[in-house]
Amino acid sequence: MAGAGVKVRLKVIPGAPRNEVVGWRGEELTVKLTAPPIEGRANRELYSFLAEVFAVSPADISLVHGETSRHKLVHVAGISADEARERLKPHVGR
Numbered sequence: 001m002a003g004a005g006v007k008v009r010l011k012v013i014p015g016a017p018r019n020e021v022v023g024w025r026g027e028e029l030t031v032k033l034t035a036p037p038i039e040g041r042a043n044r045e046l047y048s049f050l051a052e053v054f055a056v057s058p059a060d061i062s063l064v065h066g067e068t069s070r071h072k073l074v075h076v077a078g079i080s081a082d083e084a085r086e087r088l089k090p091h092v093g094r
Contacts, residue, residue, distance in 0.1 A: 005060075005077040006084045012070050014042040019049045021091040028071065029088075043067065046074075054079060054087050 009028045016032035023030060035045035043063065051058040054076050066072035076084060 005075050006079060006081045007064060007073055007075050008084065010046075010066075010072045010074060012042060012046060012072055014070075019045070021053060021088065023092045046072075050074065050076065053091050054084060 011025065011028045011030045013022075013030065013032045014035055014037040016034055018032070019034055020032050021029065022032060031046065031049070033042050033045050033049065035041040047058045047061045050061050054061075056076060056078055060077040062075045062077070064073040064075050079087070
């Protein structure tokens with residue numbers, strides 16, 4: 001049975017050469033995105049990228065806090081914390 005979801009603290013770096021999960025720095029997961037932080041483009045790309053990483057629908061990703069900040073809190077619906085850690089492993093530091 002899928003869990004209610006998990007919250008993940010992020011540091012987002014827009015304008016990178018490629019989308020990637022860099023790794024954990026303290027309690028934040030650092031994510032690089034190619035989209036610039038203009039008119040919500042980076043946030044939209046973040047939803048798509050995290051959906052791919054966590055193997056969920058983009059609709060399962062929601063922003064809890066930090067719409068205009070590089071420091072964000074997102075909620076990933078339908079997976080547990082253990083599932084989130086497992087799904088992140090192949091993406092961290094690729």
